[in-house]
Amino acid sequence: MKRFLTISVLALLSLTYAQADEAPAIQLKNKSSFNIEASARNPFWPIGWKPAAKVNTTQHAGPEIQASTFLVSSITLDNGGRFAIINGKAMQAGQQFGLQIGTQTYQITVKAIEDGRVILGRRDEEIIVPLRRK
Numbered sequence: 001m002k003r004f005l006t007i008s009v010l011a012l013l014s015l016t017y018a019q020a021d022e023a024p025a026i027q028l029k030n031k032s033s034f035n036i037e038a039s040a041r042n043p044f045w046p047i048g049w050k051p052a053a054k055v056n057t058t059q060h061a062g063p064e065i066q067a068s069t070f071l072v073s074s075i076t077l078d079n080g081g082r083f084a085i086i087n088g089k090a091m092q093a094g095q096q097f098g099l100q101i102g103t104q105t106y107q108i109t110v111k112a113i114e115d116g117r118v119i120l121g122r123r124d125e126e127i128i129v130p131l132r133r134k
Contacts, residue, residue, distance in 0.1 A: 065099070065106065065122060070129045072118050084115040085131070086120075 032125065045051075074085040084091050091110045098105045111126070112119040120127040
């Protein structure tokens, strides 16, 4: 019982001592703000990160690719899908592949496979390649 009384008295004293020693109110020296129009940096970028400079892609577009560069040797139109053999490789509509001319590699997309022809795309350019048999 003495132990309980001693602990309760000490707890009561510590509470009164803590209330008497209140900390002063915190006052802000500088209030932060953000003005999106004045800032050139996106607030969601990591600190210190800068975006890469934009490159004008029209200068590095390369030469126009001719339809004679491609050989479409077979086209299969089936309920399951459409396939074409382009330069010896089986391709499907929507598939991308690299075309190497010299030291440059160009990204080509198979836009559509139709009866008797294949439509390929490179950037804004459309290349229509007819079916050729050897």
